[in-house]
Each structure stands twice: as C-alpha cells, then as structure tokens.
Amino acid sequence: MPELHIEPLAEPLWPLLNKFYRSHNSPMKALKGGRLWVARDGEIVAGLCLTPVVGGQFLTGVFVDPAYRGQGVAARVIEAAVAEVEGTVWLLCHPDLERLYQPMGFTQDTPLPQSLSERLVRYRRNKPMIAMGLDRLVRSTSDNV
Numbered sequence: 001m002p003e004l005h006i007e008p009l010a011e012p013l014w015p016l017l018n019k020f021y022r023s024h025n026s027p028m029k030a031l032k033g034g035r036l037w038v039a040r041d042g043e044i045v046a047g048l049c050l051t052p053v054v055g056g057q058f059l060t061g062v063f064v065d066p067a068y069r070g071q072g073v074a075a076r077v078i079e080a081a082v083a084e085v086e087g088t089v090w091l092l093c094h095p096d097l098e099r100l101y102q103p104m105g106f107t108q109d110t111p112l113p114q115s116l117s118e119r120l121v122r123y124r125r126n127k128p129m130i131a132m133g134l135d136r137l138v139r140s141t142s143d144n145v
Contacts, residue, residue: 004045004073006080009036020044021063028061037081039064039073046073048081054113056087056136075104082136089134090116092123098130106132 009017014030017038021028030036034051038044045068049061059081064073082089088110091101098108110133112120123129 004039004041004076006037006039006077008081009038009047016044017047017049017061020047020065021061024063024065026063028063031060034060035081036061037077039068039077041068046077048077050081050085050089053090053115056113056133057082057085057089058116059089059091062091074100078104082134085136087136089136090131091133092116092120092129092131095128095130098132101132104134106134108132110135 014036017030017036020038020043021030030047031049031051034049037048037050039046044065046064047061048059048063050057050059052058059078062074062078064077089106090110090112091106093101108130110131112131112133116131120129120131
C-alpha cells in the first residue's frame with residue numbers, strides 16, 4: 001500500500017481537486033459548502049467531498065487515480081474524512097460500487113433525508129443508482145451506562 005498523505009484541502013486550494021478530476025476526464029466537481037479531502041503521493045491521487053445535509057453529510061466526488069486503484073486508497077480517504085462526522089454519511093452510486101462501500105460499513109438500509117431522496121429519483125431517470133449510508137452517531141458516555 002502506498003504511503004499517502006491524507007488531509008482536508010484548504011479552501012484556497014480547491015481548484016487543485018477540480019484540476020485533478022479534469023485531468024482524468026472525470027465529470028466530478030468539488031462542491032461549494034463542502035469539505036474536501038485528498039490523498040497525496042506528491043500530487044493528488046484521490047479526492048472526495050463531504051457536504052452537510054439534514055442529519056449528516058453527503059459524500060460525493062470519490063475518485064482515485066487509476067494507477068492507485070485496488071490498493072485501498074478510497075477506503076483510507078473515506079475513513080479519514082468521516083472519522084469525526086456525527087450523524088449519517090450518505091452516498092449515491094452505481095450498484096456495481098456497492099462492494100466497494102460495504103466493507104466500510106455502508107448499507108442500503110439507511111433512510112435518506114428528503115433532499116437526497118429527490119436527488120436519487122432524478123439520477124435514476126438516466127442511470128442505475130443506489131443509495132447507501134453509514135451511521136456515525138456518537139453516543140455520550142452516559143448513554144453507554
């Protein structure tokens with residue numbers, strides 16, 4: 001597994017993630033209002049965006065340089081990005097990607113907030129899509145007694 005530096009991307013550097021996406025002919029874009037994360041091996045080799053929604057975060061823009069795929073890079077960036085998230089992290093993806101997200105704890109059993117349900121309906125008009133969620137609720141120590 002490559003030694004990568006994984007970190008949030010400071011807002012003034014957001015154009016670098018969009019440049020990374022474009023360099024790989026990806027239609028993905030960094031969303032304003034979100035928190036961007038990248039993995040670097042000198043240059044950016046993976047990125048994603050977490051955007052606040054009611055009840056948690058919406059995970060978008062997960063993309064790994066093809067030369068780094070199959071090495072657990074996506075999982076490492078996602079784990080770092082969601083480590084301190086409270087609530088649920090949702091994503092919408094092609095059904096073929098379910099096997100990528102399941103080992104990280106994402107399931108199709110997590111109810112979607114209304115805004116993401118509507119988005120899923122729109123996306124399904126043009127391509128197969130599924131919704132998955134990861135419950136990241138943090139319980140206080142008094143809840144564990």
